[in-house]
Amino acid sequence: MSHLLPLSRVARLVNQPRHVLQAMIRNGSLATFDGMIELDELLRAFPDVKWDDDPELRRVNEIKDQAFARRVRDRALPDKEVLVARLNELGDEYAAAKALLLHYGAVMRWLDEKIEEIEESASAETHHALHTIRAFLLRNLAEIPAEAAQARAAIAAERKLKIMSAHVTIQPSGHEFFVEGNDTLLDAALRNGVSLNYGCSNGNCGECKARVVSGEVKKVHAHDYVLKDSEKEAGVILLCAYAPVNDVVIEANVAGARDIPVQQLTARVKSVEVFNSRIAALHILAPRSQRLRFLGGQYIRLACGGASGSYAIASCPCEDRHIEVQVPRRPGDAFADLVFTALKANDSVEVEGPYGVCVLDEDSPRPVIFLAFGAGFAPIKSLVQHAMSLELAESMDLHWLADASGHYQDNLCRAWTDALDNFTYVPHPPTDDLDALLAQIVTDYPDLHRFDVYASGTAAQLDVARTHFLGAGLPEARWFAEAQAA
Numbered sequence: 001m002s003h004l005l006p007l008s009r010v011a012r013l014v015n016q017p018r019h020v021l022q023a024m025i026r027n028g029s030l031a032t033f034d035g036m037i038e039l040d041e042l043l044r045a046f047p048d049v050k051w052d053d054d055p056e057l058r059r060v061n062e063i064k065d066q067a068f069a070r071r072v073r074d075r076a077l078p079d080k081e082v083l084v085a086r087l088n089e090l091g092d093e094y095a096a097a098k099a100l101l102l103h104y105g106a107v108m109r110w111l112d113e114k115i116e117e118i119e120e121s122a123s124a125e126t127h128h129a130l131h132t133i134r135a136f137l138l139r140n141l142a143e144i145p146a147e148a149a150q151a152r153a154a155i156a157a158e159r160k161l162k163i164m165s166a167h168v169t170i171q172p173s174g175h176e177f178f179v180e181g182n183d184t185l186l187d188a189a190l191r192n193g194v195s196l197n198y199g200c201s202n203g204n205c206g207e208c209k210a211r212v213v214s215g216e217v218k219k220v221h222a223h224d225y226v227l228k229d230s231e232k233e234a235g236v237i238l239l240c241a242y243a244p245v246n247d248v249v250i251e252a253n254v255a256g257a258r259d260i261p262v263q264q265l266t267a268r269v270k271s272v273e274v275f276n277s278r279i280a281a282l283h284i285l286a287p288r289s290q291r292l293r294f295l296g297g298q299y300i301r302l303a304c305g306g307a308s309g310s311y312a313i314a315s316c317p318c319e320d321r322h323i324e325v326q327v328p329r330r331p332g333d334a335f336a337d338l339v340f341t342a343l344k345a346n347d348s349v350e351v352e353g354p355y356g357v358c359v360l361d362e363d364s365p366r367p368v369i370f371l372a373f374g375a376g377f378a379p380i381k382s383l384v385q386h387a388m389s390l391e392l393a394e395s396m397d398l399h400w401l402a403d404a405s406g407h408y409q410d411n412l413c414r415a416w417t418d419a420l421d422n423f424t425y426v427p428h429p430p431t432d433d434l435d436a437l438l439a440q441i442v443t444d445y446p447d448l449h450r451f452d453v454y455a456s457g458t459a460a461q462l463d464v465a466r467t468h469f470l471g472a473g474l475p476e477a478r479w480f481a482e483a484q485a486a
């Protein structure tokens with residue numbers, strides 16, 4: 001039987017991003033079988049991978065060497081019961097393989113004796129033929145060929161990966177991610193930017209109910225919400241209380257912008273980061289028991305000490321409790337004044353949201369152009385990070401058309417370019433001739449019909465940009481934009 005591996009696990013084994021493998025599948029240099037990769041194909045397509053270099057073992061050793069706090073170390077390793085279940089499963093696989101080998105050994109001994117028996121009464125010609133076959137079999141059984149050693153090393157690397165993490169496929173959306181350390185299914189989904197339905201995140205509300213289609217899960221946190229017997233029989237679990245033992249397929253709804261309810265919570269200020277006299281970032285922390293559900297590209301309403309305002313979220317939904325908003329200092333904006341002059345760590349801020357529907361089309365594998373006008377960079381930053389965590393887009397180009405605030409997070413954008421080989425960053429200095437600049441940008445994309453474009457700026461800037469992009473061949477349905485306050 002062939003050994004099949006999911007694409008996400010192959011990406012980890014060969015240390016390549018998924019989009020590189022997807023490009024290989026598209027150009028025919030990597031064959032798939034029912035969406036999976038066969039071990040032989042993996043070894044053929046990646047002959048230079050050093051299978052003995054064990055990234056999982058290295059990661060665990062690094063954690064130990066760095067003498068991380070116990071809490072961090074505990075998070076990096078799977079829950080004890082999950083680990084025991086995974087080791088049991090591995091033990092069962094080993095026992096089955098060993099039993100099969102013993103059986104093959106017995107068959108070989110029987111064959112050897114039979115050949116020897118027939119040899120005695122055979123003609124000289126048959127005797128020679130049988131002798132040759134027997135010698136071939138014994139020689140090949142005695143020495144392991146180089147390809148088999150490679151396959152053994154690749155399987156060993158994959159098995160270690162399976163001990164440390166489990167692969168999850170969400171149906172019907174097709175999202176995939178790994179659950180690592182002692183994360184629950186919900187923790188891992190959020191960390192990977194997959195917006196599954198949930199409420200309390202601690203086993204009380206039942207809103208994270210989902211059904212296990214295949215694979216095994218284990219309860220790792222007690223929960224007060226009571227599942228009905230009929231639900232349990234149908235494989236229903238709470239995503240916030242369970243972790244996968246092995247690779248699982250889960251039936252669950254992935255929320256779109258319109259599915260996420262408006263929430264209200266009190267957050268704590270973590271820090272204020274003033275970029276320059278015109279714009280600052282406010283970093284806040286949601287309470288442990290009430291994280292804010294949102295999607296990249298949305299905005300929230302903030303209030304403190306009688307002042308309030310709506311601001312774009314600049315952080316990724318995958319960042320757990322941390323939320324960053326970017327606050328331009330505009331005349332008459334009392335909340336912005338507060339951010340620039342008075343807010344400090346541990347102050348309380350009332351949060352309401354999320355709002356806005358300009359979010360990623362998660363069904364689209366198309367290349368993406370992000371267009372940020374001035375402080376419109378904030379929602380674009382959130383969208384870029386969300387797209388990175390989902391690893392969906394074939395390529396991402398960010399055009400930042402600066403205003404007087406400048407490219408105030410230029411270093412971050414350059415770091416993205418260094419870290420990702422499918423990310424391009426093009427900073428554009430302030431201009432008096434927006435028409436000419438946009439006309440020049442679209443000429444770089446003769447195949448604009450293949451792209452999705454996400455834009456953020458004032459209504460006037462977006463109008464001009466839309467005219468240029470649609471005029472150059474972008475389908476109207478592929479233009480995603482939401483105007484910011486002028």
Ligand code: FES
Pocket residue numbers: 198199200201202203204205206207208209225238239240241
């Ligand atoms: S999110 Fe409330 S029970 Fe899981």
